[in-house]
Amino acid sequence: MDIARDATLHQRILNELESQIVSGAWPPGHRLPFEVDLAKQYGCSRMTVNKVMTQLAKAGLIERRKKSGSFVTQPQAQSAVLEIHDIKTEVASLKLAYSYALLATTEREADIEDRRRLDLEKPGPVLEVRCMHLAAGDPFCLEERLINLEVVPDARHADFSNVAPGPWLLERAPWTAAQHQIQAVGADRETAKLLKLKPETACLVIERRTWNTFGPVTHVRFTYPGTRHRVVADFQPSSSQPR
Amino acid sequence: MDIARDATLHQRILNELESQIVSGAWPPGHRLPFEVDLAKQYGCSRMTVNKVMTQLAKAGLIERRKKSGSFVTQPQAQSAVLEIHDIKTEVASLKLAYSYALLATTEREADIEDRRRLDLEKPGPVLEVRCMHLAAGDPFCLEERLINLEVVPDARHADFSNVAPGPWLLERAPWTAAQHQIQAVGADRETAKLLKLKPETACLVIERRTWNTFGPVTHVRFTYPGTRHRVVADFQPSSSQPR
């Protein structure tokens, strides 16, 4: 906890509150101390605390309610930018029946390729999960995931035959940073077979790495039949709207 | 200018400064009034002005330099999220020679499809521009663009044979909101021919709509040979880093 030694008072308070939240010490729904109390605790004025709380609220980590206090929001408010797709929700919004199938899980020491995918500096144990998401019984999306067992050791004993690793992780290992890569590729033979496509059909591949304060959490590659999926990102540069 | 009647003082000042910037009245490089002067002008304390300026800086609209003042940043600070690709820069970063070729321009009344692409409510004049971006003489990306002539009438007489419409627009019609859509498609015959690919090769299609305060500005569709291009988006939910 020696991060941010000579930062501003803001930053120090922000970091401390933030780590309470992302570490899970303050779970979703938890009420934060009131501004006046935090001000006393840190020996500063309320304005300073207010600034921090306002930032946390803007970042979506907490929700503020007058007369009641400030509360940690549900798992992750990644709504800001490039949404983290919950595939189940996505399929449901298309009014199709969702189902899920586990293909395989493998535990191993990270090889070179694994370390590249996970942004891992040292070798370490990883869990690979391959699974399929289906809509109305048809292949919707292939998921190939790598989980860093050093950061999420519980994943070793998780049962992914009924719960997809995405939702499972979201509850247990909140992330603080994410990187997306999107590209188009022609389906290779195995992918084509799984998705029931002709080989070389254009597919949209979305890769996402996520980190929390303890390091890389997971790398996941979603392969969608190309024309059946779009990524949408809205963007407004300034901070006008009240939201 | 009757927006935001009963907003907070913050909001009012923010809106006014922001519109000076996005309207172009304060062009890139322009020095904003000092905090103390703005405080006098609005009859408020410096803290209030400071809060606004801090927000503008976070949003990337201005840059603040001690002892010098605050300055409007270059055209658009879309660096935040899903970067607006300047293809010339992109090619340059690959250390390849960039070149550009205009294919065709067409002026017409917006048809149904044009209105859908531009998010246009009423019919109106539009300009279609098709052009190619090349890297080391090879096709790099096909650009198909629609410009709303009601918002950017000057485009009618612009010469796009040497300057790509992207950079041209960026200087003349700053945008305030953008939406991206990304998908993978198999190249149709014409696209394949232009990009020198086999038909049905996987391509990454990035579509972008942009708006400013006067309405839809432009819709553009970039088609890249799939494996040769990736979209990358970093995302950090909270506001920790000093950047």
Added chain:
DNA sequence: AAGTGGTCTAGACCACATG
């Protein structure tokens, strides 16, 4: 009615970069 966050003030001191 009371307690919370939202906003604002009129000062202050400091670090920093140099019209």
Added chain:
DNA sequence: ATGTGGTCTAGACCACTTG
């Protein structure tokens, strides 16, 4: 050295919502 933004204070009033 000077003037700028960065930060912080110790108050204050208001609006909202309801332990």
